[in-house]
Amino acid sequence: MKLHCLVVDDEPIAQQILEKYISQIEALQLVGKANNAFEAVNILHQEKIDILFLDIKMPSLSGLDMLKTLQNPPKVILTTAFSEFGVESYDYGISDYLMKPVSFERFLKAVNKIVMPKNLEFPIEKVQEKPALENEFIFFKADKKIHKFYFKEILFFEGSGNYVKIHTENTTPLMVLEKLSALEEKLPQKQFIRVHKSFIVNTAHIKQIEGNLLKIKDKTVTISQSYKSNLEGYLNKK
Numbered sequence: 487m488k489l490h491c492l493v494v495d496d497e498p499i500a501q502q503i504l505e506k507y508i509s510q511i512e513a514l515q516l517v518g519k520a521n522n523a524f525e526a527v528n529i530l531h532q533e534k535i536d537i538l539f540l541d542i543k544m545p546s547l548s549g550l551d552m553l554k555t556l557q558n559p560p561k562v563i564l565t566t567a568f569s570e571f572g573v574e575s576y577d578y579g580i581s582d583y584l585m586k587p588v589s590f591e592r593f594l595k596a597v598n599k600i601v602m603p604k605n606l607e608f609p610i611e612k613v614q615e616k617p618a619l620e621n622e623f624i625f626f627k628a629d630k631k632i633h634k635f636y637f638k639e640i641l642f643f644e645g646s647g648n649y650v651k652i653h654t655e656n657t658t659p660l661m662v663l664e665k666l667s668a669l670e671e672k673l674p675q676k677q678f679i680r681v682h683k684s685f686i687v688n689t690a691h692i693k694q695i696e697g698n699l700l701k702i703k704d705k706t707v708t709i710s711q712s713y714k715s716n717l718e719g720y721l722n723k724k
Contacts, residue, residue, distance in 0.1 A: 496522060
């Protein structure tokens with residue numbers, strides 16, 4: 487099921503950029519564009535919106551002032567050319583804050599915060615450990631394309647400098663521009679664990695552990711001494 491998006495910006499070029507980015511993400515669907523806050527509120531009353539891309543500086547009513555009027559706002563990603571609003575904007579419970587001109591990489595990072603289960607907000611009393619769902623996925627950009635990976639299909643990540651190689655069971659490994667340390671923060675912690683400075687593995691695919699070697703399907707990953715306690719802690723819980 488696609489997430490419905492609304493773009494609110496008084497600059498046509500800014501609207502076009504976001505529209506283009508949204509069209510490249512399979513999980514997103516643009517259902518409306520508004521030139522000001524008043525048009526946006528009307529659309530919000532008529533359509534179910536999951537993600538609101540909202541400009542701050544707009545005539546008559548700013549994006550932040552508009553948020554004050556919404557009782558149950560959708561997930562909000564603010565866009566602006568003015569950095570001084572950054573700190574204040576997080577008081578409104580926004581998901582992310584994008585500076586114009588918005589790059590696709592930064593846009594993708596903001597969207598991943600919303601579409602990835604790790605970042606979904608639930609009341610504490612309702613949080614339960616759940617099996618992987620079909621809609622648990624992440625996007626990566628490589629070879630001028632957007633690639634979608636379901637978490638359950640990923641065997642492990644292999645880091646090398648500023649790049650990460652994504653290993654899956656049935657496809658050729660894909661190299662993407664991403665630091666392993668940055669990727670680690672985005673992954674569901676109950677499903678992925680770091681076992682080496684160069685490896686993050688999917689615990690669901692661990693087949694065998696012998697000494698400092700970990701077998702995942704038909705591949706072998708090294709466990710380093712510095713990260714061995716991570717794995718031992720996981721195994722003790724299980």
